[in-house]
Amino acid sequence: MKLKPIINILLASGLGFTAIALLKPPSSGIEAFSPSNFCQAQLHGNQLNRTELLFGLSKSNGSMVTEKEFQRFMDQEVTPLFPNGLTVITAAGQFKDPNAQVIKEPSKVLLLLYPFDSESNRRIEHIRAAYRSKFQQQSVLRTDARSCVSF
16 A cells, blocks of 8 residues: 555645544554553563552441551561562542441551462452451451552
8 A cells, every 4th residue: 555645635625734643653662552562561560460458447346447456467467478568558449338427447458569379369269258257347348459569
């Protein structure tokens, strides 16, 4: 296909700058990317899994998980399974109960970045089950995504 006749038509129609911009190869050196090569296209970083666990701090008996209790849980259950690092964020959560009442409760968000494998998944599920059991929780919300990470 010859581009010159197409460019001439576009120039005559007033679309010349758009045509030139669309036909010019990228000058950044970054080629089109897919999810599988996203981190390479960013010129830095490695692809890791990002998991967030959201822990409610209200117990079913009406009491609260204290900072000391939560830190002990982190020290005993979480850090041994993810010793390379993690982040805990204090948050304020809310949800609608079965009666459509909005329930607000303090919470913690655990952020993990790690290479994915079935063992990592098993460790995360262990953390969720341990927290539900220890602090009488109905659930621990889990979100997962791929992230491009550089340190």
